[in-house]
Amino acid sequence: MxxxxxxxxxxxxxxxxxxxxxxxxxxxxxxxxxxxxxxxxxxxxxxxxxxxxxxxxxxxxxxxxxxxxxxxxxxxxxxxxxxxxxxxxxxxxxxxxxxxxxxxxxxxxxxxxxxxxxNKEELVIRVNHQISLIAAKRIILQKTEELKKTIQGRDKMYSVIAHDLRSPLGSIKMVLNMFVMTMSPQMIGEEQYEMLDSANKSTEELFTLLDNLLKWTKTQTGRLTVVFQDFELVKSISGVFEIFSLVSSSKNIELIFDSNEEINVRGDIDMVKTITRNLLSNAIKFSFSGSKIIIEVKKIGNMAVVSVKDFGKGMSQEEQQKLFNSETHFSKYGTNNEEGSGLGLLLCKDFATKNRGDLWLQSEEGKGSTFFFSVPLKDN
Incomplete structure (x- = not known):
């Protein structure tokens, strides 16, 4: 019935x-x-x-x-x-x-x-109405429980995949990095070197994706704890900058770190480094060969603000609106057709918020983008 x-x-x-x-x-x-x-x-x-x-x-x-x-x-x-x-x-x-x-x-x-x-008919109708509400509520509870189990199963699968693949892929990444740094086209031939360099870049991107996936799963399931501590922001970002200088040089992009002031902040240092890595990786991905990327750290009010500015592809207003929406799953190809998952920026936004800061951008299509994120200053 x-x-x-x-x-x-x-x-x-x-x-x-x-x-x-x-x-x-x-x-x-x-x-x-x-x-x-x-x-x-x-x-x-x-x-x-x-x-x-x-x-x-x-x-x-x-x-x-x-x-x-x-x-x-x-x-x-x-x-x-x-x-x-x-x-x-x-x-x-x-x-x-x-x-x-x-x-x-x-x-x-x-x-x-x-x-x-x-009235007999009225009584039957009112009783049937209450029973229909009960039945609907039971269906909702049942579907909600099924959805919870599906989400838990999905998150567990993501976590297992990311965790189990991360270690062996990390080893492969280190070996390929070493080969690229110690070999040259003259040693193994132009074609073989290009293949080795392409494999190295693909491995770097895959490792970043798995790392982001593992962290995203943990933060969505409440298993990633924010560890607040006092640390010097410029020094922490300098370490990330040095690593990505090697990556940018392979694309003939100049990285400029325009910050010498000591700035002490309070936040989760690993999360801050993850945000910086993702923003630098994206900036390199969407920059043209021969261009530059500028990283700055400034004090603005009671916050430290990190900016990563590129002069690459940029984004339209429509693309910017989709950027931090998990439902749209927005991603874009880089200047060398590098693929992206769209997950990195969602993770960055989440991490910035968890650190009592924020993440935002300014972008113009064809002229480049600047991404900003903030961290509270120490004793703030």
Missing amino acids: STDLNVEINYSEYSILVVDDVISNVLLLKVLLAAQKFNVITASNGMEAIDITKKQQPDLILLDVMMPGMSGFEVAQKLKNDPEVQHIPIIFLTALNSTADIVTGFKVGANDFISKPF
């Missing part, structure tokens, strides 16, 4: 507790609900209703208000104060129809009211 929420419901899977001290009302309700294939449970007073609810956990309660000993309002209040059964919806059956009574009912947890004497 289909409902207004388009949820297919097998009513025989749902139980309804009918609570009324008048036996004729109980019998009538039992006949009406049984005709809809519901499982019907009955109780003749408030204490019995509470006991049955705790033991059998019905899906819905039809509760008379005017009962001797304990009123329906009191029963509802006790049930809504019990964490194990407070989720069970309650429809009050009552001859009371004043605004004050209705307000009282909703205050103690009513989901709906049916006036006595009730």
Whole structure:
């Protein structure tokens, strides 16, 4: 049977507790609900209703208000104060129809009211509506749990792949780096050297991707902790700069580090280095041979701001809007058709935020881009 929420419901899977001290009302309700294939449970007073609810956990309660000993309002209040059964919806059956009574009912947890004497069709419709809401909620919870398991499985797979491949690929990267640095085209031939250089660059890019993937997975699953410490920013970035000077020289790009001032900051040094590595890697990727890249570190207010400026391909306004949106998964080819995953900048943005800073850019298509990220100064 289909409902207004388009949820297919097998009513025989749902139980309804009918609570009324008048036996004729109980019998009538039992006949009406049984005709809809519901499982019907009955109780003749408030204490019995509470006991049955705790033991059998019905899906819905039809509760008379005017009962001797304990009123329906009191029963509802006790049930809504019990964490194990407070989720069970309650429809009050009552001859009371004043605004004050209705307000009282909703205050103690009513989901709906049916006036006595009730219309049979109205009662069935209101009951079916509550059951459809329950069914929809169960489907949502089920799908949410399935989605959580899917995401957990995906993140675990990403983490395993990145972790298990990182070590052997790191060894290959070191060997290829050594060959490129110690050999020349004259030693092994122009064609062989180009192949070796291409393999070295591809390995560097793949290693960076795996490193970013591993860190991204950890930060998304809450397993990457920010370790705040005081450190000298310029010195830390200088180490990254020296490594990428070798990479940029192979593309005939000049790296300029225009910062001599000592700037002490407080943040996670590994995350700051990861941001710098990704920004420098992107700047080299999108710069033309013979151009330059300028890295600067400045104090602006209570923050240290690092900028990485290139004079390469640049980006349109449309591309910039997509850049930090994980749903668009934006990536762009470099000047030598280098491929990118788009993951690095998402990771940089996340790391900058985690360090109580920010990451932003200025770019013009055909003229280049400048990426900035900030880190709080020490004792700030």
